[in-house]
Amino acid sequence: MIPTTTAHSGLTLPVLGFGTYRLKGRAGSAAIERAIQGGYRLLDSAFNYENEGSVGAAARAADRHGVERGDLIVTSKLPGRHHAHDAAIATIEESVARTGLASLDLYLIHWPNPRIGQYVEAWGALVEAKERGLVGAIGVCNFLPEHLERLRSETGVLPEVNQVELHPYFPQEEQLAFDREHGIITQAWSPLGRGNDILDRPEIAEIAAAHEATAGQVVLAWAIARGAVPLPKAASAERQRENLGAVDVTLTDDEVAAITALGRADGRLADQDPRVYEEL
Numbered sequence: 001m002i003p004t005t006t007a008h009s010g011l012t013l014p015v016l017g018f019g020t021y022r023l024k025g026r027a028g029s030a031a032i033e034r035a036i037q038g039g040y041r042l043l044d045s046a047f048n049y050e051n052e053g054s055v056g057a058a059a060r061a062a063d064r065h066g067v068e069r070g071d072l073i074v075t076s077k078l079p080g081r082h083h084a085h086d087a088a089i090a091t092i093e094e095s096v097a098r099t100g101l102a103s104l105d106l107y108l109i110h111w112p113n114p115r116i117g118q119y120v121e122a123w124g125a126l127v128e129a130k131e132r133g134l135v136g137a138i139g140v141c142n143f144l145p146e147h148l149e150r151l152r153s154e155t156g157v158l159p160e161v162n163q164v165e166l167h168p169y170f171p172q173e174e175q176l177a178f179d180r181e182h183g184i185i186t187q188a189w190s191p192l193g194r195g196n197d198i199l200d201r202p203e204i205a206e207i208a209a210a211h212e213a214t215a216g217q218v219v220l221a222w223a224i225a226r227g228a229v230p231l232p233k234a235a236s237a238e239r240q241r242e243n244l245g246a247v248d249v250t251l252t253d254d255e256v257a258a259i260t261a262l263g264r265a266d267g268r269l270a271d272q273d274p275r276v277y278e279e280l
């Protein structure tokens with residue numbers, strides 16, 4: 001059993017989920033099904049990943065592994081090119097249809113796309129989709145405090161989830177504090193730094209040795225200790241199992257602080273500052 005965390009709305013999520021970017025087709029679906037079989041219950045996807053079909057197929061096969069549909073949280077995301085109200089509603093309906101499920105459990109705006117300037121309108125569509133039962137819970141990705149404040153002041157509805165880039169080179173201290181204060185669950189994307197050199201750092205290796213854990217487990221345990229929900233992606237059952245083992249690693253406050261200290265001002269993996277980055 002994976003421990004859980006709860007949002008202001010009462011939405012409860014496992015403290016670790018499964019990323020599916022680049023898992024698609026039959027091989028992708030098989031990898032996602034392995035993840036469900038291995039114990040993952042929170043699945044991340046997006047309209048733009050072109051894999052909602054594979055995620056849905058794996059979710060529909062979950063009962064083969066004794067997992068009920070109601071035990072899974074299947075997530076997808078609205079792309080920037082469909083932020084206008086009617087396009088957003090049609091896209092959410094399309095996402096649900098692609099999964100072959102009756103509804104999705106969590107739906108997120110993928111990026112604020114501030115230059116397009118329609119994320120408040122898109123948020124209105126997500127609120128409506130939740131009221132209609134198309135989706136069970138709603139949130140955003142890559143939203144800064146200024147974007148969240150606009151949603152609150154213009155719609156009165158705060159997201160239940162904010163999924164942001166978060167790994168030791170980009171610890172997101174301020175965003176985490178803002179989300180926590182407002183009861184918004186922060187999910188961490190690229191929590192393993194996409195498998196970059198963070199996993200080879202001696203500071204991480206030392207902590208891993210002290211816990212008889214792997215570097216990946218320590219980095220994920222650090223995210224969990226700070227109140228974030230990491231969404232590691234892994235194709236093989238071995239790495240999926242390894243990453244899930246992070247929930248059993250409890251770091252000391254000093255260890256958490258030492259990993260947070262690896263953060264850098266330019267720590268983003270790519271040039272994706274939500275103030276200016278546009279993804280359609």
Ligand SMILES: NC(=O)C1=CN([C@@H]2O[C@H](COP(=O)(O)OP(=O)(O)OC[C@H]3O[C@@H](n4cnc5c(N)ncnc54)[C@H](OP(=O)(O)O)[C@@H]3O)[C@@H](O)[C@H]2O)C=CC1
Binds near residue numbers: 192233
């Ligand atoms: N909302 C947003 O804007 C974004 C959301 N996301 C979501 O977040 C998820 C996770 O982020 P992602 O970018 O995939 O990166 P991750 O940080 O999850 O890293 C995935 C990479 O690390 C490798 N890996 C997995 N486990 C281990 C391990 N234990 N040791 C060493 N290497 C490992 C994987 O390889 P292999 O699979 O071969 O094992 C893969 O190459 C995505 O899949 C997606 O669902 C991602 C980016 C943006």
Ligand SMILES: O=C(O)C(=O)[C@@H](O)[C@H](O)C(=O)CO
Binds near residue numbers: 270
């Ligand atoms: O993977 C996602 O969810 C994204 O939002 C992409 O921007 C991804 O981070 C990427 O790097 C695409 O080039």
